[in-house]
Amino acid sequence: MIYSYPGCFFQRPDGRYCVVFTDLNNLAAFGNDFDKTLANGVELLARYIYNLIIKNQPVPTPSDITKLKPDVGDQYTRAFLKIINVDVEEYAKYHFEKNVNRTVSVTKWLDDFAVKQNIDLSKILNDALLKEYKSRQNK
Numbered sequence: 001m002i003y004s005y006p007g008c009f010f011q012r013p014d015g016r017y018c019v020v021f022t023d024l025n026n027l028a029a030f031g032n033d034f035d036k037t038l039a040n041g042v043e044l045l046a047r048y049i050y051n052l053i054i055k056n057q058p059v060p061t062p063s064d065i066t067k068l069k070p071d072v073g074d075q076y077t078r079a080f081l082k083i084i085n086v087d088v089e090e091y092a093k094y095h096f097e098k099n100v101n102r103t104v105s106v107t108k109w110l111d112d113f114a115v116k117q118n119i120d121l122s123k124i125l126n127d128a129l130l131k132e133y134k135s136r137q138n139k
Contacts, residue, residue: 003049005062007041007084009076023060024048032039046091
């Protein structure tokens, strides 16, 4: 699912940026230029929402960008708003998920069959767990 939140970007006099997500407890990401700050903001947004989802916590409703007014203040040269989009599930697949080793029991004759047929048990288990995960998310 794609999540979209307004990010308040602030540029410092030295050219560096930060982006603040007011809807997510004022979480902030930083970078030496706009592109790096945007990439860091996407990762921060994805990681925050991903953690809420796996903990079964509610995901905050994004603010209406037309009602936000970023304040430049004294330490920034400019401020602007941009909607940040991220497909959290897809992002997590490539950036957050790493394999862990588990010990599982398999019936001997099924293990023999899997070896003989060159079946990847890890892939089968991952696919089954992912299917179960998706079915529970849709409830």
